[in-house]
Amino acid sequence: MTEFTLNAQARTDLGKGASRRLRHSANIPAVVYGGNQDAQSLTILAKEITKLFENEAAFSHVLELNVDGAKQNVVVKALQRHPAKGFIMHADFVRVVAGQKLTAKVPVHFINEEAPAKKGGEISHVEAEIEVSCEAKDLPEFIEVDLANAEVGTIIHLSDLKAPKGVEFVALAHGDDKAVANVHAPRVAPEAEGAAE
Secondary structure, three states: OOOOEEEEEEOOOOOHHHHHHHHHOOEEEEEEEEOOEEEEEEEEEHHHHHHHOOOHHHHHOOEEEEEOOEEEEEEEEEEEEOOOOOOEEEEEEEEOOOOOEEEEEEEEEEEOOHHHHHOOOEEEEOOOEEEEEEEHHHOOOOEEEEOOOOOOOOEEEHHHOOOOOOOEEHHHHOOOOOEEEEEEOOOOOHHHHHHHO
């Protein structure tokens, strides 16, 4: 298993102006909370957090957050990105406590996408990530969606997916059987249009 570490410094200078100044100095503001401790405001080097999240697996792994030499295990709760440029502007982390469940968003990996295409179907990905609830030791790197047997007209819901052992889909637990993908007929059939003329 890959080890993910991130260095941070505690910060006391809070507010919008302080956050703006941080970003101008190639740092980003962050907060870590949970684990029966007070929330802590942090500063992280922008290039370090950007490099970490170039690896998709970092989103669904327990990270080692080193705050001024004190290490703690955390998971990403949310990243705020610039709406146009896409760079990270703020990060929220949640402390991991052994034996306590946590919620995290895990990427969806679609496999066998060529199968529906051979049957004349097109695939629409509805969800790129799924929120899961589990202990840190059970946190999956991704959720796999197999489209091998998907027919045209099929909608794949959360309830159609097999959750890994110890993992629960948060939306499903709240009665929301979200669509994850659907296979539909192509919107335009150019050959058919030509034949009609």
